[in-house]
Amino acid sequence: MSATPQQRFETLLGALRDTLQVGEQFTLGYSAEQSQFIRFNHALVRQAGEVSQASVQLRLMRDGRQAEQQITLGDDAVLDRTRLADALSQLRQTLPLLPVDPYLRLDDTPWHSHSQQDHPLPELDEVLALIEREAGDLDLVGIYAAGPICRGFANSFGAFGWHQANSFNMDWSLFHSNGQAVKANYAGQVWHADDFTARLRQAREQLAFLGRPAITLKPGSYRAYLAPAAMDEIAGMLCWGGFSAQALATGNSALQRLYNGDARLSPLVSFDEQVSGSLSPAFSDEGSPRLDVPLITQGQAVQRLISARSAAEFALQANGADSYESPCALSLAPGNLASEAILERLGTGLYISNLWYLNYSDLPAARMTGLTRFATFWVENGEIQGPVSTMRFDDSLYSLLGNQLEDLTREREMILSTSTYGQRSTGSSHLPGALVKGLTLTL
Amino acid sequence: MFDSSALLRQRFAALRSTAELFSLRHVKQSHQALSVRRNVAEPPFFSQDEGAMLTVRVNGVEAYAATADLSQHGLQQALERAEALARQIAGHSLLDLREQPVTSARHDHVSPHFDQPLPSLADCLGLLAAESASVPKDSRLVDWQAGLGMSVVEQTYLNSAGAELRHAQRFLFPGLSVTASDGQDSQSRSLGRDNFGQQGGFEIVERCGLISAASRVADEALQLLLAPNTPSGPHDLLLMPDQMMLQIHESIGHPLEMDRILGDERNYAGTSFVKASDFGHLQYGSALLNVTFDPTIGEELASYSYDDDGTQASKQFLIRDGLLLRPLGGALSQFRSGLDGVANSRACGWNRAPIDRMANLNIEPGDRSLAQLVKGIEHGILMRTNRSWSIDDARNKFQFGCEWGQLIENGELKGVVKNPNYRGISAQFWRNLSAVGDRSTFQVLGTPNCGKGEPNQVVRVGHASPACVFRQIDVFGGDA
Numbered sequence: 001m002s003a004t005p006q007q008r009f010e011t012l013l014g015a016l017r018d019t020l021q022v023g024e025q026f027t028l029g030y031s032a033e034q035s036q037f038i039r040f041n042h043a044l045v046r047q048a049g050e051v052s053q054a055s056v057q058l059r060l061m062r063d064g065r066q067a068e069q070q071i072t073l074g075d076d077a078v079l080d081r082t083r084l085a086d087a088l089s090q091l092r093q094t095l096p097l098l099p100v101d102p103y104l105r106l107d108d109t110p111w112h113s114h115s116q117q118d119h120p121l122p123e124l125d126e127v128l129a130l131i132e133r134e135a136g137d138l139d140l141v142g143i144y145a146a147g148p149i150c151r152g153f154a155n156s157f158g159a160f161g162w163h164q165a166n167s168f169n170m171d172w173s174l175f176h177s178n179g180q181a182v183k184a185n186y187a188g189q190v191w192h193a194d195d196f197t198a199r200l201r202q203a204r205e206q207l208a209f210l211g212r213p214a215i216t217l218k219p220g221s222y223r224a225y226l227a228p229a230a231m232d233e234i235a236g237m238l239c240w241g242g243f244s245a246q247a248l249a250t251g252n253s254a255l256q257r258l259y260n261g262d263a264r265l266s267p268l269v270s271f272d273e274q275v276s277g278s279l280s281p282a283f284s285d286e287g288s289p290r291l292d293v294p295l296i297t298q299g300q301a302v303q304r305l306i307s308a309r310s311a312a313e314f315a316l317q318a319n320g321a322d323s324y325e326s327p328c329a330l331s332l333a334p335g336n337l338a339s340e341a342i343l344e345r346l347g348t349g350l351y352i353s354n355l356w357y358l359n360y361s362d363l364p365a366a367r368m369t370g371l372t373r374f375a376t377f378w379v380e381n382g383e384i385q386g387p388v389s390t391m392r393f394d395d396s397l398y399s400l401l402g403n404q405l406e407d408l409t410r411e412r413e414m415i416l417s418t419s420t421y422g423q424r425s426t427g428s429s430h431l432p433g434a435l436v437k438g439l440t441l442t443l
Numbered sequence: 444m445f446d447s448s449a450l451l452r453q454r455f456a457a458l459r460s461t462a463e464l465f466s467l468r469h470v471k472q473s474h475q476a477l478s479v480r481r482n483v484a485e486p487p488f489f490s491q492d493e494g495a496m497l498t499v500r501v502n503g504v505e506a507y508a509a510t511a512d513l514s515q516h517g518l519q520q521a522l523e524r525a526e527a528l529a530r531q532i533a534g535h536s537l538l539d540l541r542e543q544p545v546t547s548a549r550h551d552h553v554s555p556h557f558d559q560p561l562p563s564l565a566d567c568l569g570l571l572a573a574e575s576a577s578v579p580k581d582s583r584l585v586d587w588q589a590g591l592g593m594s595v596v597e598q599t600y601l602n603s604a605g606a607e608l609r610h611a612q613r614f615l616f617p618g619l620s621v622t623a624s625d626g627q628d629s630q631s632r633s634l635g636r637d638n639f640g641q642q643g644g645f646e647i648v649e650r651c652g653l654i655s656a657a658s659r660v661a662d663e664a665l666q667l668l669l670a671p672n673t674p675s676g677p678h679d680l681l682l683m684p685d686q687m688m689l690q691i692h693e694s695i696g697h698p699l700e701m702d703r704i705l706g707d708e709r710n711y712a713g714t715s716f717v718k719a720s721d722f723g724h725l726q727y728g729s730a731l732l733n734v735t736f737d738p739t740i741g742e743e744l745a746s747y748s749y750d751d752d753g754t755q756a757s758k759q760f761l762i763r764d765g766l767l768l769r770p771l772g773g774a775l776s777q778f779r780s781g782l783d784g785v786a787n788s789r790a791c792g793w794n795r796a797p798i799d800r801m802a803n804l805n806i807e808p809g810d811r812s813l814a815q816l817v818k819g820i821e822h823g824i825l826m827r828t829n830r831s832w833s834i835d836d837a838r839n840k841f842q843f844g845c846e847w848g849q850l851i852e853n854g855e856l857k858g859v860v861k862n863p864n865y866r867g868i869s870a871q872f873w874r875n876l877s878a879v880g881d882r883s884t885f886q887v888l889g890t891p892n893c894g895k896g897e898p899n900q901v902v903r904v905g906h907a908s909p910a911c912v913f914r915q916i917d918v919f920g921g922d923a
Contacts (some may be wrong), residue, residue: 004609037898041707044537048528049507051794051898052521054495070490075512083491090489096567099484128535142710171775171897173710181709250586251624252631260626284899356713359833361844361864362921364629369842371835373713390835390864392842396922418711420898426564443840 004254005032005150006116006162006367008077009213011054015081019088019440020156022136025106029057030152032073033424035145036124040172043131043140053423055151056084057285060091066099067091077133082276103312107288110158115282117165118238122191127170130193134200135174138207142172148354149424151281161289163281165189170196171418173374174203180210180387183229183374185363187416189279206375212386214314215378220417221438223349225342225379228413228431233355235398235429237368238271243295244325245310254366254397258301263366263398265299268332273305275320278329280426284322290321295327299402331430334409342409344382345435351377351384366397369442400436409433444558444611447471447782454515456732457599462499463543467518467860470493470793477564478590479571487564488760494578494793496573497521500707501529503541509794528823544777545604546753547662552610555741556644567591574619574657583668584661590614590636592891600753608749614903615647615890616640619656623664630667630861632660632846633750633823633828638685640889641742663847672920673848673860679823679877680865681816681917684886686845688906689829691804692893694869695727695734696904698838699761700895702770702799705779713836716870717767719748719780727765728873733807734762736771736785744889745802749786752797756786764773765873773799798896803889803905809879810901816878816912818854824918825849825856826863834869842866862921875916880909 003011009030016028032054039047042246054073059066069087073080127144146168153161169187186196186201226234241247242255273293275282284290286308294302305321322328337345350372358370371393376388396402409432417425447469455467471493494511502799506519507528536751574589593615600608617635622629634656641647648654660682682690698715701706705719717725738746738756749755754774761769773788777800789800817825831844848863849856882915889905 035898038532038710039897040709041537041705041709044536045535046707047505047530047796047798048532049496049509049796050508050524050528053509053511053794055492066486068488070488070492072492072494074493074514075510075517076514087489094487094564095488097563098568102483105484105549124531128532132535139706141706145898171710173705175709179714183710228717251622252586256629257627262627317822318492333893339782356836357833359831361831361842362862364627365922367922369833370830371833371840373836389842390837392833392835392840394842421901423893424702424898443842443868 005164006152012084016084016088018394019085020082024061024423025061025156027059027153027155027163029285030150031055032150033147035147035424038124040142040143041141043135043138052060058087058091058096059082060088060095061104061106062095064104065095065098066101066104067094067098076154076360078277086357101307104319105308105312106157107159107308108157110277111289113161113282113289115163117189119166119190121166121168126193126282134197138204139175140172142170143425144170145420148428151426153215153283153287155287159287161281161283165279165281169416169418174207174403176207176210178211180214180320181374182206182210185418196246209377209388210375214387214389215385216389217391217441219442221440223346224436224439225346225351226434226436227353228433230352231332231431231434232415233358233370235332237430239326239330243305243327244316245304245306245316246325248256248304249314254360254363255301258366259304265296265398265401266336267298268405268408269296269299271296271328272331273329274331274430275329278428282330284320286323288318288320293319317324320418324410328427329345329429334410334412337407337409337435339409340413342433343379345407346379347382348380350388350439351379361394367395368397369394391441393439395440399437401434404437406435407436444553445599445609447596448549448609451599451601454518457515458519458522460499460522460526462501464500464603465522466498467495467601468793469599472594472792473595474592474594476590476592477567477571478588479568479575480588481537481586482575487669492792496793496796497525499525499529500540501526502533503539504529504533504536505540506532507796517894522868538779543775545602547605548749548755549607550748552748552795554612554642556646557611557613561593561645561646563738570654574653576798577657578621579658579660581665583623583625583665584621586622587620587661589619589657600751602753606753608753610747611687612642614640614642614744615642617648617651617653619653619660621661621664626670627895628668630664631830632664632667634660637892638688638829638888639745639889641887642744642746645740650882667847667861670859670861672754673824673863673918675919678918679820680911680913680918681820681823681825681851681910683825683827683910684884684888684908685828685832686826686843687806687908687911688888689832689843690814691806691908692801692904693832694835694838694841694872696771696801696804698869699771701776701780701782701784702772704770705902706893713838716837719782722769722782726765727762727767728765729876730765730807731876731879732762732765732873733760735760735805735807737803737805738786740803740887740907743803743887744903744905745905750788750797751790752782752788753789754786759785771799771801771803773797789902791902795896795898795900800895801893801904803907805907805909806909808882808885808909810881811878812881813884813910816880816910817851817856819878820851820912821853823851825851826861831864838899839869854889863918864920865916865918867916870914875913877914878912880911884910
């Protein structure tokens with residue numbers, strides 16, 4: 001019987017401990033996944049494959065110096081021990097070449113964390129049959145990604161963390177023959193065919209609205225409702241250094257003025273890093289237990305995300321952030337707008353299901369630009385009139401989530417990241433929709 | 444170099460399969476990242492990655508399995524998993540590839556100066572520390588960083604038709620950035636970083652201009668902090684190569700990717716405003732626009748002899764005299780669409796399958812010096828170094844921002860302006876191309892960060908371009 005991923009990690013950990021020399025300290029991170037990736041186009045399989053991968057990231061410290069090496073593991077215990085020994089050897093040779101690192105700080109608490117869930121995933125045949133049955137007559141395009149994900153961490157101070165979960169993420173769009181599309185997603189750890197079918201049917205129903213003649217808007221300010229998926233794009237921009245202690249200390253955060261106290265958001269806005277209850281590991285890549293951190297409360301900056309390195313550099317207290325100081329489970333508190341009242345409260349304006357390709361047009365002003373994408377509708381007197389051709393917005397966060405924010409929805413969506421760059425992401429966000437009095441469209 | 448070849452050949456020969464075609468693509472990559480930030484060396488980061496993708500074709504249906512277990516048993520198991528998957532999806536497959544031609548080519552490709560030793564880690568760190576230390580002491584200079592990334596990639600492609608294609612490449616990414624802030628506004632200026640990557644040896648660091656550049660870059664960041672905002676309204680726009688590369692990338696490269704046009708990317712990266720029927724007919728830009736897929740410039744990031752599906756790469760005009768000629772479509776897209784394409788089927792590593800990607804996508808030089816380009820502008824703005832990019836999913840409506848702007852009045856360069864942004868529509872923008880710089884303005888640049896595909900992939904792409912002038916573009920500044 002082959003070793004489990006946790007056993008493989010522990011074996012490597014034991015080998016590393018056995019070869020550690022006096023004065024050396026280490027951290028060892030582990031990341032592995034077995035993934036099915038099935039791409040669809042026109043509701044048929046465009047590309048199908050399986051990926052089995054595992055790697056460890058070894059950080060060696062001695063005499064105030066540190067260096068890191070990541071190695072891919074080959075699923076061969078002897079070979080993997082050799083690779084780890086080679087990495088250790090290279091790091092040992094490197095350390096004397098480095099100056100003392102004044103920002104080297106270690107979490108030396110011997111914390112323990114263990115989370116493992118083994119909910120069965122659906123058979124691929126079942127997924128393919130469901131898609132054929134429910135969407136065989138539709139132009140469906142997207143990806144099904146599924147399989148176990150493992151993250152581990154240990155260090156020479158005795159800390160040990162293990163996170164293992166089976167998960168799936170079916171992310172798809174349905175295209176109308178006129179080129180308009182609706183996007184949908186079904187993701188999680190426990191697969192229910194009925195839930196997936198319901199999501200598919202809901203998306204199919206939305207297609208009917210997309211068949212109406214497209215409406216082209218002129219640049220200007222429009223009343224708008226931003227659905228949770230659209231809010232996720234805005235939140236994603238804030239995750240890009242917005243809450244980072246380093247970025248805030250060095251003029252590179254879009255929320256500089258908020259954290260300086262020179263600007264504020266609407267009292268309706270409260271952002272938290274809400275790790276507990278999320279699907280993310282309970283420990284950071286740096287090897288600290290992650291904490292729930294209030295970031296913005298009632299429109300005012302509260303805390304920032306502080307890695308151990310930033311804590312040392314800027315004389316702050318670390319709070320379990322990853323080295324990139326980006327939220328992994330951003331949560332925006334709900335408001336009072338009931339989902340069934342969205343169109344009525346919007347009245348006349350834009351219903352925006354998704355935004356796309358955001359970037360900053362003026363970072364210190366938190367001014368961002370991006371585009372509508374997928375199922376954006378023009379609404380008059382609470383009635384959907386038809387889809388809107390792609391429009392660009394360019395507006396400040398201090399406006400959208402500041403004086404222009406009218407309400408947030410009472411219901412929120414848990415949005416699981418679809419990112420598969422390098423590996424499948426465990427990130428998520430928990431967000432309401434937002435009703436804004438004015439969104440500036442420019443092109 | 445190619446130390447694994449003999450063993451791979453032996454193991455590949457021993458693989459057993461009932462598939463009509465199978466292949467192995469083995470990729471071994473190492474990476475080293477060095478950085479000095481605010482005069483403190485950050486922990487060096489190294490990585491070693493190695494694995495293989497086994498791909499099979501069974502009754503015209505393809506599937507893959509990727510593994511880092513390179514033992515005979517591991518490879519055989521992966522092959523069998525791929526074969527089982529191909530059979531499993533057979534009734535649901537979009538493509539029938541029974542008639543798709545298969546390569547049997549054999550070739551080696553090696554980066555220029557691949558074997559040239561690089562300076563030691565200590566020397567590299569010393570160079571970066573010297574640059575960092577030469578940033579002037581000024582309380583408004585709040586952040587600065589000098590970095591050097593180095594990657595070495597060796598790939599071997601073997602298939603059951605007898606192909607053996609190997610490439611060995613080394614990439615360097617030198618860079619420097621400085622941020623100035625007055626507490627309210629922040630302005631950054633950079634050199635290299637993600638838009639000056641090349642293949643080769645340490646000569647790349649010199650070619651990038653990193654050495655002794657820090658004080659000038661810092662001074663430019665301070666100038667920006669004091670500068671007025673970019674004025675709004677239609678202006679002639681002089682784009683320098685380090686912004687042209689982004690303009691080419693987003694509004695020519697992505698829209699011409701054939702898999703987007705065929706709909707594969709509609710759920711993620713997007714579609715294209717270009718239709719398959721446009722090739723050979725659409726006037727994409729003015730008659731001055733000549734765009735090539737060029738894998739022959741040795742130092743450019745995506746120069747290679749064969750792509751990751753085994754198609755031989757050669758220089759091709761995608762747009763000539765403004766007329767759209769051919770897409771960025773590899774062998775599979777060519778088979779699906781019936782259009783001639785290029786050798787651009789690429790994967791980011793052993794655990795991702797090749798898809799249509801940009802490679803080296805260049806604009807051919809024109810006949811104007813930089814002085815002539817400036818002189819030809821009555822009322823305009825020079826912009827350099829991209830800092831913000833956003834474009835719609837059909838790659839049409841775009842908005843880009845640069846670090847550095849400079850007014851041009853009556854044929855002369857004038858004052859610096861901050862937050863230079865501009866927006867336009869790809870389908871119209873290139874028709875406003877009114878002057879193209881000569882070879883003296885031409886730069887070979889490239890980025891390691893082109894993202895696309897499901898599952899997601901990031902690949903290195905090269906862009907070489909002269910400076911170019913566009914008439915009457917909508918420009919604007921920031922809020923601050």
